[in-house]
Structure formats: structure tokens, C-alpha cells
Amino acid sequence: MEHKRLRYRNQQPVAANGPVLYWMQRDQRAIDNWALHYAVTVANERQVPVVVAFNLVSKFGHTTQRHYDFMFRGLAEVAGSLEAHNIPFVLLRGEPIETIPTFVAQHQIGEVVVDQNPLRFTDAWREAVAATLPVRLTEIDAHNIVPxxxxxxxxxxxxxxxxxxxxxxxxxxxxxxPRLPETVSRWSTRPAPVVDWDEVQHTITGDTAVSPVSWLSxxxxxxxxxxxxxxxxxxxxxxxxxxxxxxxxxxxxxxxxxxxxxxxxxxxxxxxxxxxxxxxxxxxxxxxxxxxxxxxxxxxNQNYDVLAGAHPWAQQTLDEHRDDPREYVYTREQFEQAQTHDDLWNAMQRQMTQEGKMHGWCRMYWAKKILEWTTSPEEAIEIALYLNDRYELDGTDPNGVVGVMWSIAGVHDRAWTERPVFGKIRYMNFNGAKRKFDVQAYIDRYQTYDKQLFA
Ligand SMILES: Cc1cc2nc3c(=O)[nH]c(=O)nc-3n(C[C@H](O)[C@H](O)[C@H](O)COP(=O)(O)OP(=O)(O)OC[C@H]3O[C@@H](n4cnc5c(N)ncnc54)[C@H](O)[C@@H]3O)c2cc1C
The missing domain is CATH 1.25.40.80 (Serine Threonine Protein Phosphatase 5, Tetratricopeptide repeat)
Known part of the structure; x- marks a missing residue:
């Protein structure tokens, strides 16, 4: 595998006789996974076994039952696929700064491999674990095509x-x-009991108000x-x-x-x-x-999810229009419950809360209206990210961060004609939507307000 896909997160040595641990976080799959591929390759070179561990923290951003359901069922499949390759899968629970070094010590692990994720709270885990481990922590970008x-x-x-x-x-x-190479050395005993995923699902103390979706397996x-x-x-x-x-x-x-x-x-x-x-x-x-x-x-960009992370022109223009009067102002709860005056916006919000995936074009309109109907761009970013990450199945992702920052703070965009509230941030409106698609047909699809979601 190309060595450029990896970087070392600490200067510790490899213990050549110890098994290789792949701490799987972002890339939850047993095929087409460069981090797993690397772990198996170096383990085979040293003739030592490989083990894969996923660490479940007690709270992960705005994660809800909807996300946990999707993730646990995916991980159950990963565990089964790994078993077919004679690679044990372990579920660790707690803070990685404790669980990973403890596991490494218990099993005399020789090298830890981890996948890449630029979101700051997961990077902080890797940073802290790297500083504590007595062995090398190797990070592999298995998510991007080009690291x-x-x-x-x-x-x-x-x-x-x-x-x-x-x-x-x-x-x-x-x-x-390439296909995953076969492992040349196997664990003689299981490093942990087989995971009971139903039990895990029942014990996780996440946000249970947002239910799993059934249309996407x-x-x-x-x-x-x-x-x-x-x-x-x-x-x-x-x-x-x-x-x-x-x-x-x-x-x-x-x-x-x-x-x-x-x-x-x-x-x-x-x-x-x-x-x-x-x-x-x-x-x-x-x-x-x-x-x-x-x-x-x-x-x-360290400030990727706050206004300070935007282009200087965008910060300046939003600042200049900070005190512009807003025709409508809604609270986070009103947005969440799809209680705005705009039937189209409400339908988009319902598509997200009920189906867990808003259409891509709608996401832009939806976020821009949050800027228009809140008292500050800071509040708009916060509300948009909260709703996005709580309800979208694909939330808590750099794509969501940038989608919100593009819509509200002009990230990766240019200055447009100046107008109230938006300043030079690109504007979108109802008439523009009407020119693109049958707005009424879309509204009709998402008429019902699901009270159960907010009970
Ligand atoms: C306000 C806002 C919030 C968003 N939140 C998220 C989010 O939380 N998670 C998320 O994955 N995407 C997010 N997006 C980006 C995009 O809307 C979704 O990736 C897309 O709608 C996913 O559906 P799909 O896979 O069916 O898309 P398709 O159109 O089939 O696209 C295929 C793939 O291309 C990538 N892609 C498509 N559009 C974009 C885009 N604008 N930016 C980056 N990658 C893109 C995605 O990986 C997507 O899966 C957001 C966009 C905006 C404007």
C-alpha cells in the first residue's frame, strides 16, 4: 500500500512481536479499507495477529437512536465479515484515552492503526491516545481517495x-x-466476548426521540x-x-x-x-x-464550524448587516417543529426529520432561510448544524459542516449582489425554487407533521 496514505501520530517504536490493533472509527467496513489493509499487511510481515476494535463513547455530538441503529447494524456486519478472515472484532466502551491504552497493555499490542477524520473531537482522541501509547500510532486516510x-x-x-x-x-x-490479504497468524483465544448488538442498542444512553428509518438498510x-x-x-x-x-x-x-x-x-x-x-x-x-x-x-481550518472560519469578505459583509431588521424570526424549537410561515421550508424540515435525509438541493435553501430568519449568523450556524446533525443520517460529517458554512457564511463561494441580512452571501428564494421544480408537489408529499417525533 502507498506509504503516503499514512502518517505517524507519535514517535514511539513498534513492538515487532506484538499483535497489530486497528482502532476502527470512521471507516466502518471490512472491504476496501486501506487502514485494515495496512494493519493486515504489516501484521503478516511480522507474523503477528490482527485485531479490530471499535470504541463506543457514551455521547457523540447530536447522535440519536437513528444513527446508532444504522451504525450498530453496519458494525454487526463488519464483525461477521472480519470473523470470516479470522480477525477478531472487539467493542470497547468508554473514553478512548482510557480504553485504547488499556487494551494495548492487556494484549501487548505492537502497533496501533487508526483511520482519519478531521473533526476536532475525534482528532483530539487520536492526539491524546498517541501521547499515552508506548507503541506507534499510525493514522491512515482510508476515507478520501487522495489522502x-x-x-x-x-x-x-x-x-x-x-x-x-x-x-x-x-x-x-x-x-x-486490492482484496484483503489473508492473515498468516491468528489469535489463539478471543480478546473479548462476541458483541450482543441488541444489548448494546438497549444500553446506549443516546437521544431516543429520533427513531431509526426503515427505507434505507x-x-x-x-x-x-x-x-x-x-x-x-x-x-x-x-x-x-x-x-x-x-x-x-x-x-x-x-x-x-x-x-x-x-x-x-x-x-x-x-x-x-x-x-x-x-x-x-x-x-x-x-x-x-x-x-x-x-x-x-x-x-x-481550526474554526471550521464558526463564523471566524469564513472568508474575511464574508465575515465583514455579515457583520455589516448584523442589525438589519428581519421580517421573521424563529426559535430553534419553531424550526425543529417545522413551524415557519414557509410551507416549502416546513416540508424540507419534515423530509429530514421523518426520513433522515433531506434532498441535496433543498439543504441549501433550508440553511439559507435559517440565516434569514434568525437574529445573527452565529445563531444560524448553530441551529443549522444542530438540526442537520440530529436528524440527517449522514450528519456530523465534514460535508454537513461545509454545507452549512457554504450556505450561511459563503465558504468556498464568492461575493454576490448585496442585499439585506445576507449582505454579499448568495441568496436563494421561493421563486427560484418554483423555477426549478414543482414546489406544490413537494409540499404535498410532506404535509403531515409527525407529533410523535417531538413527544
Ligand atoms: C446545508 C447543507 C447540509 C449538508 N449536510 C450534509 C451532511 O450532513 N452529510 C453529507 O454527507 N452531506 C451533506 N450535505 C451535502 C449534500 O447535500 C449531500 O451529501 C447529498 O445530498 C447526499 O445525498 P446523496 O448521497 O443521495 O447525493 P448524490 O447527489 O447522489 O451525491 C453523491 C455523493 O457526492 C457527495 N456530495 C454530493 N453533494 C455534495 C456536496 N454539496 N458537498 C459535498 N459532497 C457532496 C456525497 O458524498 C454524496 O453521497 C449538505 C449540504 C448542505 C447545503
Whole structure:
């Protein structure tokens, strides 16, 4: 495997006789996973076993029962697939700063491998664990097709500055991922009991008010089936993807978010499919340039989710319009319960709360209206991220951070004609939506307000 996909998080030595631990976090899959691939490869070279551990913390952002359900069912599949490769899967519970070093000491682990995630709270775990471990912590970017630290060495200004850099490198990075090598050394005894996922689901003290969705099955197998379906039915993606009444999106974002699918696998499958060239190009622009640009932003910008992280022009213009009168102002609760004057916005909110996935075009309109109807851009960012991460299955992701920051704070965008409240931030309105799609048909689909959700 390309050594450029990894970086060492500490200067500790490898204990060559100790097993290799892959601390799986973001990339929750047993195939097409460069971090697992690396762990097995180095373990085989040293003739030692590999073990995979997932650490479950008691609270993870705005995670709800909806997310836990999707994640646990995906992890159950991972555990089963690993077993077929003679690799034990362990579920650790608690703070990684305690659980990972304890596991390493108990099993005399020789090297710890971890996947990459630019969100600050997961990076803080890796930072703290790296400082405590007596052995090397090797981080692998298994999420991006081009590792985030190679795609660019700085925060990119916009898609047009990032695109040529990424596309140049994709030529060598976007290849088929090899099969996982067989392990040459096995654990003689299980390092932990088999996980009872139903019990885990019952004991996790997460937000139970938001229920799981039934229209999208979790797991790598289901994700691959969706991908197969998309490449056979995705004709017209280039022209129809902005119409929320047409079901033409791939619906792969939850699988990509939980790492149940590899973006590299998705991109290769689309690339070699029979889809028309225009559809392939439009899809690969979203999946590669737009998606990997969001990791770039969160990786290099410490203030990625607050106004201070925006371009200076955007901060200035929003500041200048801070005191503009707002025609409507809503509280977080009113937004959450879809109680605005705008039937279209309310329908979008209901699509998200009920189905766990708002259409991509709607997400832009939805977030921009939150800026228009709150008292400050800071409050708008906070509310948009809270709602996004609580209800979207693909929430708590760099894509969500950048989606909100693009809509509200002009990240990766340019200055537009100045207007009240928005200043020079790009504006979207109801009439623009009407020109794009049958707004009434969309509203009619999401008429009912699900009181149970907010009981
Ligand atoms: C306010 C706002 C919030 C958002 N929140 C999230 C979020 O929490 N999680 C999330 O994954 N995406 C988010 N997005 C980006 C985008 O809307 C979703 O990725 C997309 O709707 C997912 O559906 P899909 O997989 O069916 O999309 P498709 O159109 O089929 O796209 C395929 C893949 O391309 C990538 N992609 C598509 N659009 C974008 C984009 N604008 N930016 C980055 N990558 C993109 C995604 O990985 C997606 O799965 C947000 C966008 C906005 C404007």
C-alpha cells in the first residue's frame, strides 16, 4: 500500500512481536479499507495477529437512536465479515484515552492503526491516545481517495482552486482496491466476548426521540446494492439531480458517512459503468471534488464550524448587516417543529426529520432561510448544524459542516449582489425554487407533521 496514505501520530517504536490493533472509527467496513489493509499487511510481515476494535463513547455530538441503529447494524456486519478472515472484532466502551491504552497493555499490542477524520473531537482522541501509547500510532486516510494531506497542503479557497490539484492526483490514486490479504497468524483465544448488538442498542444512553428509518438498510452489503442500483438507474443525474420530486440521487451519503462504503469503490464503479458521460462527470464532481474539499476545509481550518472560519469578505459583509431588521424570526424549537410561515421550508424540515435525509438541493435553501430568519449568523450556524446533525443520517460529517458554512457564511463561494441580512452571501428564494421544480408537489408529499417525533 502507498506509504503516503499514512502518517505517524507519535514517535514511539513498534513492538515487532506484538499483535497489530486497528482502532476502527470512521471507516466502518471490512472491504476496501486501506487502514485494515495496512494493519493486515504489516501484521503478516511480522507474523503477528490482527485485531479490530471499535470504541463506543457514551455521547457523540447530536447522535440519536437513528444513527446508532444504522451504525450498530453496519458494525454487526463488519464483525461477521472480519470473523470470516479470522480477525477478531472487539467493542470497547468508554473514553478512548482510557480504553485504547488499556487494551494495548492487556494484549501487548505492537502497533496501533487508526483511520482519519478531521473533526476536532475525534482528532483530539487520536492526539491524546498517541501521547499515552508506548507503541506507534499510525493514522491512515482510508476515507478520501487522495489522502487529505496530499490532495493539498493548505486550506483551499474554493472548488475551482482544489479541482485541478485533485484531478491531477486522481489519475494515480483512483484505482481498484486490492482484496484483503489473508492473515498468516491468528489469535489463539478471543480478546473479548462476541458483541450482543441488541444489548448494546438497549444500553446506549443516546437521544431516543429520533427513531431509526426503515427505507434505507444499513451495512456494506446494502450500500453495495444501492450503488449497483444507482449505476443502472442513474441516467439523467446530470440534469435531474436538483429536482427533489425526482428520485434520482444515489442515496449513498449515509453509507459514506459511516464508512460502510468506500468512496474509492463508488467512484471506480461509476467510472467504469454504462452511465452516460455527462452523468458520470456530474456525479464524480460531487463525490470527488466537492466531497474531498470538505475534508480539506475541516483538516486545515481550526474554526471550521464558526463564523471566524469564513472568508474575511464574508465575515465583514455579515457583520455589516448584523442589525438589519428581519421580517421573521424563529426559535430553534419553531424550526425543529417545522413551524415557519414557509410551507416549502416546513416540508424540507419534515423530509429530514421523518426520513433522515433531506434532498441535496433543498439543504441549501433550508440553511439559507435559517440565516434569514434568525437574529445573527452565529445563531444560524448553530441551529443549522444542530438540526442537520440530529436528524440527517449522514450528519456530523465534514460535508454537513461545509454545507452549512457554504450556505450561511459563503465558504468556498464568492461575493454576490448585496442585499439585506445576507449582505454579499448568495441568496436563494421561493421563486427560484418554483423555477426549478414543482414546489406544490413537494409540499404535498410532506404535509403531515409527525407529533410523535417531538413527544
Ligand atoms: C446545508 C447543507 C447540509 C449538508 N449536510 C450534509 C451532511 O450532513 N452529510 C453529507 O454527507 N452531506 C451533506 N450535505 C451535502 C449534500 O447535500 C449531500 O451529501 C447529498 O445530498 C447526499 O445525498 P446523496 O448521497 O443521495 O447525493 P448524490 O447527489 O447522489 O451525491 C453523491 C455523493 O457526492 C457527495 N456530495 C454530493 N453533494 C455534495 C456536496 N454539496 N458537498 C459535498 N459532497 C457532496 C456525497 O458524498 C454524496 O453521497 C449538505 C449540504 C448542505 C447545503
Amino acid at each position: 487529505v494531506w496530499l490532495a493539498s497542503d493548505k486550506q483551499e479557497f474554493a472548488a475551482y482552486t482544489f479541482r485541478p490539484k485533485l484531478q491531477r492526483q486522481l489519475k494515480s490514486w483512483l484505482v481498484d482496491i 444499513p451495512g456494506t452489503g446494502a450500500g453495495l446494492a444501492r450503488l449497483k442500483q444507482f449505476v443502472s438507474t442513474g441516467v439523467g443525474y446530470a440534469t435531474n439531480r436538483n429536482d427533489p420530486n425526482l428520485n434520482c440521487l444515489s442515496h449513498l451519503s449515509p453509507y459514506l458517512h459511516f464508512g460502510q462504503l468506500s468512496a474509492q469503490r463508488v467512484a471506480r464503479t461509476v467510472q467504469v459503468s454504462d452511465l452516460p458521460r455527462t452523468d458520470k462527470e456530474a456525479y464524480l464532481e460531487e463525490l470527488t471534488v466537492r466531497r474531498e474539499l470538505t475534508d480539506n476545509f475541516c483538516f486545515y
